[in-house]
Amino acid sequence: GKGDRLRALSYAEKGLRLNDTHAMLHLLKGNLCLKLNRPDSAVSAFRKAHTLEPSIQASEGLTKAYTMYGKHKEALVTAREAVRLMPSSTQALLLLGNVYAKQQESRDRAMKIFENVLRTRPGCKEAILSIIDIHVANRNLVAAEHTLSKHLESNVNDDLHSRLAGILMESQKYGQAIEHYHIALSLNEANEEAQAGLERLEKLMKGIDPDMVSDDDIDDGQDVGANVEEESEFV
Template identity: 40%
Template sequence: MLKRSLRVDDRHITGYIMKGNLHLSLNRPDLAVTDFRGAQELRADLRSYQGLVRAYLALSKCKDALFTAREAMKVMHQSAKALKLVGDVHAISSSGREKARKFYESAIRLEPGFLGAALALADLHVAEGRNKEAVLLLERYLRQWADDSLHIKLAQVFAATSLLSDALSHYQSALRINPHNEAAKKGLERLEKQMKGVDPDAPEDEDENEADDVDGDQDDAELL
């Protein structure tokens, strides 16, 4: 149906963008580049710029990604989302984090309610070891927005700093807002393992083997 739509109306920009996102989800960024370029040939659209940047980054073409993001910033004048896009490209390398921070902060100044930029800036704070700044930023937004993604990000920061009870509270809040949030469910599952003293990154079979070893030790103790 999507291909037919493109044949009938080559100016169907949304169709190209949908196809590009589909190719990204199928791990075919090379095809996604063609789709997003097709959309751009019809009209400059922030969604196609965002898709192109994601595709180039997936192909490890960082220079192309940065060029595209900068072009979006020029075309989409005074766009907080375009500023964030440039920041996203800089943020992928440790040497570019300071530039990324400036772009995220500029995006927030331009659009104070832009949650995407706030979440990205919080991630940057954590990556640079500024966990307290990340918490303060997220809590400031939480006073204005009852958003599950904010609770999840706070839970992740608290879990990383071993404040497990605070992390638990925020995961539970996220699930009250959106019971179907998979990120919150997976995060809560990891947290529960941490609270039990189990390595959340250990393979499942290792957990089972450890349990078997404990049972075996108990059996040996009984025999002795």
């Protein structure tokens, strides 16, 4: 929870006061700041980590922080620099592709990068899911369904089955969607996307609006508020 993250952040900051040249601690601080929705602090932590020890983790963190900040140009510069430093790194290419995919006018560039990754690493789950995200952003559910079905012929993976189920549910192909959610959960019963999707699908099939807030959810919301107040002592 938030309290745990704040405690971990305070330990990381204590460690950095003792030794400011520890790149891993700056990375840890950056990731905690991202989770706590503090992009400005995350940017400075990842920058420091990258200066001390350039790494794909620092580039990824910095790109995420800039994106959260709405600084697309800075995110793009960081991702391009990562590819320049690590031209054979799949992670660096995926990072650049994901930055391009955020903007409608550069989605075609992103698609080329992801397809290129799949040529060198067939079955790369991250590249497949990023291609699906682009199809969905372009409202091309037919292409998304076709791409996932094709990859699932040679790549048994719970995340891919769960994503296909979500696409099928959106296309109102409920029978096929339920089948793929069950396959995903048989491969990995802890798959949260599949659990939540199946719950949503069952409501839709019963004619219940899955987005309607129930009384239970309202009670839960009040509890969450109470917890946040309790945790404020760590701020």
